[in-house]
Amino acid sequence: MIQSEDVKQILSFFPSMADIKKEDWNQSGINLIQMEPNYIIKEGQLLEYVIMILDGTVRMYKTSSNGREITLYRVYSGECCPLMTSSILSMSEFEASACVETTGLALMIPADIFRDWVDRYSKFRQFIFKSLAKRIITLATLLDSVYFKTIRGRVAEFLIQLSDKTGKADTLHITHDSLSVELGTAREVISRTLKYLENEDVIKLSRGKITIISRGALEDCADW
Template identity: 25%
Template structure:
């Protein structure tokens, strides 16, 4: 049996899949991050999760197992490198390769844990805690978050205007300072306290 996996590389910003599209196979990343988002009928968008090396895209897994099309969008958040396992090879390896099966099922289980946290954040956590967690997660080593309010709205499953009001309050409280195209965290401990609420 020949191995039909093939190497792939995509530049940052490439749309890898969209709602209604058939699945070309399982992407196993060696490098980079895919951002998976869902858009509601009213146009509001939310980040469901990110796929990094070792992670599993639940959208892809569901499409491969059930033979359905995508319901969300996946975009290369950074340059990507990896391999593509076509659908027939995915099924063959899942049935006959115990190591591959363990890898897939462990990654799916971890991803479901992240889904539970997302639901908890959106349904059971106050907005300021959600926003603080996103800022802490997206901050680079210098404490800068390079994301406009519209991008933060997508990350927090909220509206841009509401994010802008809460960010203004974070600035007023000395937690962050506004930069062109983002913010710099000025009180990390303060944000961590809010994130823990």
């Protein structure tokens, strides 16, 4: 059961839910849950709940028929997954897989209650559709990258973005396997590309780490 203090916490992350009436929060099945790392929701399920993230990170990904993964995007604090919400609104199968990456807190809303709130509360509905529009742009950018950019350019671009997220750090803690999952290609392709960049004195490779030697040269490699 959601308490008044819980609602205050939820609204600090999701102000678009401020119009939801007190009695609506008292409905059965609405809960705050602790997310545990590596918990996975598999593609193809008919979802019974919407998960809205207060704290933590969830990775959304697709898996090919040969088992290769590609990361679509991540869901962070104050966000919900539009693929999840669209699946519930359309009452269709979940079109991706989700994996909890970091421990956190999430709001769990039963599917029928979620659909009712989207129908009745305009600000909440607007938030949901804005989230969907934002991720359409993200996926369009990913599609553009996969089909129109070289793997060398994609690797360089990802390393630059990862460096920016960690405060322009020169040393990035990421494995070849992890990088292949992020970019949706074979580990051998990633390793070969990284070795080329190392031979050109753009980066330096060590176990579980990639050090950027020349950010300018790395930016030149990226297909912006």
